Amino acid sequence: MSYQDLEKLIYSLSSSEKKQFQLYTNQSKNEKYYALLFQIILEHRNKQGSLWQQAFKQKYSGVSLESTANYLFKVLTDVLLQIRIEQDSWFQQYYGLMKARLCFERSIPDKGLREIQAVYKKANQTENFINKYSALRMELDVLHSSKFSNYNEQEIVDKQMEAKLALQSIREVQEHYSLYEQLNIRLAHNPTLDQYTDDLILGELSLSFRGNKNKFETQKLHLLFQAFYFIHKGEYRSALMIFKELSKLFEANLSMWNFPPYDYLSTLDGILNSLGNMRQYAEMQNYIDKLAELQKGNFTEHFHSLANLTISCYELQKLVGEKKIKEAVEFIQRAKDSHLQIHIGDIEKMMEWYFLQASTSFYAGNYAACKKILNEMFDHCVHGTRYGIYRAAKLLYLKTIYELHDCDYMESEVRAHKRQLQKLGKRYNTENMVFRLIAAEPKRRGNEWKRKTLGAYQSQLMELQANQKGEPLVRYFDYESWVNRLLKS
Numbered sequence: 001m002s003y004q005d006l007e008k009l010i011y012s013l014s015s016s017e018k019k020q021f022q023l024y025t026n027q028s029k030n031e032k033y034y035a036l037l038f039q040i041i042l043e044h045r046n047k048q049g050s051l052w053q054q055a056f057k058q059k060y061s062g063v064s065l066e067s068t069a070n071y072l073f074k075v076l077t078d079v080l081l082q083i084r085i086e087q088d089s090w091f092q093q094y095y096g097l098m099k100a101r102l103c104f105e106r107s108i109p110d111k112g113l114r115e116i117q118a119v120y121k122k123a124n125q126t127e128n129f130i131n132k133y134s135a136l137r138m139e140l141d142v143l144h145s146s147k148f149s150n151y152n153e154q155e156i157v158d159k160q161m162e163a164k165l166a167l168q169s170i171r172e173v174q175e176h177y178s179l180y181e182q183l184n185i186r187l188a189h190n191p192t193l194d195q196y197t198d199d200l201i202l203g204e205l206s207l208s209f210r211g212n213k214n215k216f217e218t219q220k221l222h223l224l225f226q227a228f229y230f231i232h233k234g235e236y237r238s239a240l241m242i243f244k245e246l247s248k249l250f251e252a253n254l255s256m257w258n259f260p261p262y263d264y265l266s267t268l269d270g271i272l273n274s275l276g277n278m279r280q281y282a283e284m285q286n287y288i289d290k291l292a293e294l295q296k297g298n299f300t301e302h303f304h305s306l307a308n309l310t311i312s313c314y315e316l317q318k319l320v321g322e323k324k325i326k327e328a329v330e331f332i333q334r335a336k337d338s339h340l341q342i343h344i345g346d347i348e349k350m351m352e353w354y355f356l357q358a359s360t361s362f363y364a365g366n367y368a369a370c371k372k373i374l375n376e377m378f379d380h381c382v383h384g385t386r387y388g389i390y391r392a393a394k395l396l397y398l399k400t401i402y403e404l405h406d407c408d409y410m411e412s413e414v415r416a417h418k419r420q421l422q423k424l425g426k427r428y429n430t431e432n433m434v435f436r437l438i439a440a441e442p443k444r445r446g447n448e449w450k451r452k453t454l455g456a457y458q459s460q461l462m463e464l465q466a467n468q469k470g471e472p473l474v475r476y477f478d479y480e481s482w483v484n485r486l487l488k489s
Helices: 003-011 015-025 033-043 051-059 065-087 089-105 109-125 129-145 153-189 195-210 216-233 236-251 262-277 281-294 301-321 325-337 347-363 367-380 388-403 407-424 429-439 447-466 472-476 479-487
Strands: none
Touching (some): 003 033, 015 065, 033 065, 051 065, 065 089, 089 109, 089 129, 153 195, 153 216, 195 216, 236 262, 262 281, 262 301, 301 325, 325 347, 347 367, 367 388, 388 472, 407 429, 429 447, 429 472, 429 479, 447 479
16 A cells, blocks of 8 residues: 555545544544544645655654554545445445355354345345345355245246346446447547447447336436537537436436436536537536535545536636636636645546636736646646647647747747647647747737738638537637737737
């Protein structure tokens, strides 16, 4: 176990989870170094370097930090498991299977069978076909060992048939997952959709026609596949319709939610993303409010942090889209004052927040702040180069350097960016337009040149706006205002 893993675990704890850990440690009045280490790590949150390791060694020089950290990790995971068993049906089912197995090993078959029946009931309610099959298989094994006493053949055949149907459902869900995961991995390597995904589309259609349409999990995966397909194809209206249908499915099946409900959070994120891309900012508030409702649940710290970051991104996108730049600047400051957590493992959402901050600074004319934010983004998001928002950020960086009149640095930065784009494949026309306009140095040109050039760029902008499916970078920035500001006399 690394110290970083221990930090992540501790910083992910919710207030109630911290309280449960404190209650556990208070059961014994003896001094416990693992509990002291827990407090030291909490006190050093948001501080750079290995300060908490040094603080523990200085205060308890005779105690092994490594052994204490390992034991703290073990105790924390044990406490968290007990909490999740009380909260989450998935954990309850596996805990019940373990208790049943233990009862059968200790020759307490009646108690074991009661545990199995409880697991079967919960698995059936939540459509957890893996646990449903495990419960049926374990029950059949126990009945077999008892020579099927008190059971007739038809009852045993019924249980066997139910186990077989559970396996078929597992296979069907796995096929949906396989197609959805293949779609995502192909999009990760090639964000533009073409005939490269035709086989997945046909596979998904075939599976949806011959599968069971009444299962929550298969409905969810079918809609997720369609929604993300339309998102990456640039058909945001179609994606919005699918996401809304998916949202209704979740809201009608509260008992099926995972704990925490990351799937439902992702669905609301998809709806807001589609509305933002269609610039329907007025409709976004309803779904932002639904995200805020999620934060009221007793979920993990990581889930709350991700929900809060998602809310902040869309609140800021809404303000920038409505051209309320002053309010957007004030919103960013409030987010900083409240210590908004952005380094939580979701690189795309983190880049989105950085980009929105930077574009707000750019629109506000604070180019130095914009450059600083983008440099920070590039330092923290080195693995995000294939995302569209990263390429949009690079273009924003070039525009910012131009506004700062750093012409010598501009040439080398443009060359470096073009080399990077060669590794990613085809350049977008949006990128070529920015390269050409900056290279023309419009600030040094006369009004006559600007008047002649403006019409050509306006025509190109109209073409880019009309082809947003093939030019996804257009949606990230107000290129029309930027071009007009540079070229209008």
